[in-house]
Amino acid sequence: MPVSGSRCVRSRLCAILVSRLEVAVVAISIRLAPDDESRLEALARRTGRSKTFYVREALHEHLDDLEERFWADSVVQEWEESGKESRPASELWDELGV
Secondary structure, eight states: OOOTTHHHHHHHHHHHHHHHHHSOOOOOOOOOOHHHHHHHHHHHHHHTOOHHHHHHHHHHHHHHHHHHHHHHHHHHHHHHHHTOOOOOHHHHHHHHTO
């Protein structure tokens, strides 16, 4: 007979495994320069992980930065199209005593 709580631990583990299986995975295709593919292949071989693992890691590492950069570009464009006046930041800093 299981010790009190061990059934709960197994249930949580099963729920985690099942929930991971239920996550939709989308396949995409990318084109890499031969040098990049060679580096990726060597890294995967050296570490025993898949190339897909490292592509996902790179995506997770940089996607937030890319989203922020393109959001900032759209904000600047929106400001420029608004016709509002702007001034150099140095003037603002001087005015604020910064």
